[in-house]
Amino acid sequence: MSDTIRQLAESLQQAEHVTVLTGSGISADSGVPTFRDPQEGLWAKYQPQDLASPDAFLKDPDFVWQWYQWRRKKVLSVEPNPGHKALAELAHSHPSLTLVTQNVDGLHQRAGHEDVIEFHGNIHRNLCLDNGHMMRVEDYPDKPPRCRICDSLVRPGVVWFGESIPETALSRSLAATRKAELFIAIGTSATVYPAASLADLAREHGATTAEINPQTSDMNTVDIAIRARAAEALPALLVAYQGR
Template sequence: MELRKLLGSRVLERLASSRRFAALTGAGVSAESGVATFRDPNGLWAQFRPEELASMEGFLSNPERVWQWYQYRRHVIERVLPNPAHRALAELETLVPEMTLITQNVDRLHQRAGSRCVLELHGNLEENHCADCGMPYCDQIRDDSPPRCLACGGLVRPSVVWFGEMLPADVLQEAECTARRAEVFLVVGTSAEVYPAAALPFLAWQHGATIIEVNPTPTPVSSIAHASIREKAGSALPALVELIAAVRTTDGMG
């Protein structure tokens, strides 16, 4: 009942009748699975600035260090599981005609939870490609140093977006199209300060979407949100998705 009151009748009506849903997720969602946020590294890696570990300059300066950092992150992600927030978003996909998940995360926990329509704005940690020719690299890798490209001999790098790099144009274009078409747009576990991803909720709002923010603290999106749920995603999203399921039944609005 409290969530119904927080959302209000107009938002509930949109949740009940809308066909096109979208969500933007950030590091706060994965943090609840035990994935440290990028700016909160542990132990040995805390001594380095993010730019030293996640930029082309850092990679060219010390490819072994950068590669070992990403191998460390990969091993961390292998040991964690999707949390209730990931699973709730995957369930939402089964409840509505169209649900597109736009994520800033690179851990693929959304896919492991069952989400099928996922746009990865910042790439992912599962894939690698040549830093010189761009050829995907699918051979075996080691923890200590990056392999060499089988086509040109260049250094192989993780397929993630580094500082100073553009987002994949095709993915960003699809994300912007999704935002323009969305009738309901969820903003979950993100500070909404990293552009161009942070512009997507505003784009959706400008095109008439109902904006629902799920974040423990206010963000720039709070100023346009039709409802802000001040909880962690792991507790808020299951309740929200359960409510969406209820209001989309014939008697759910009663």
């Protein structure tokens, strides 16, 4: 067990309030393709940024819907990894741990985490384009269905490029970060705002900051840096935290 894992476990034991931010790195350990990974098959010649936007959906809703169908199937074909499971157990063990995720795949919930602040929505939910009515979609047709309330097109319930973070998710994340004594960023490149600013906010309010990421990210200086995959580091952190 590394010294940095022990150091983070001690900080976790001492902190009354902990806020954790996860990014695509933790889901990549399950095999979920990140937005930086090359697309596959039919989608290989497209950039995700060109498909994940309101303009793209308005231009060709059928095409964008089918791309999200492909991504949904990819997500459902994988399972939560040991990092997801260890983090869920840490949340059950710690009296006040708030999880904020940039991921839309629902793997934290499938791993047993009961309360997840979803910064960018959830790919398994749907809402209508015009009024935001939440819609349950059965059997996922090849074309976006119509809202049963207002008849507008139904779209994936995720935050697209150019859209704002849902107000409730943002306010809860900011509140949890301001009161945290320990802030841990896991598997995030810290390039997408406003999530990327949470570590700075935590530091401004006196928190110890930590990062678990195999590569150096764009985060400013952190107090504890663990250069390892989440699927490896989090189970070790759980063991150290529980004193086993």
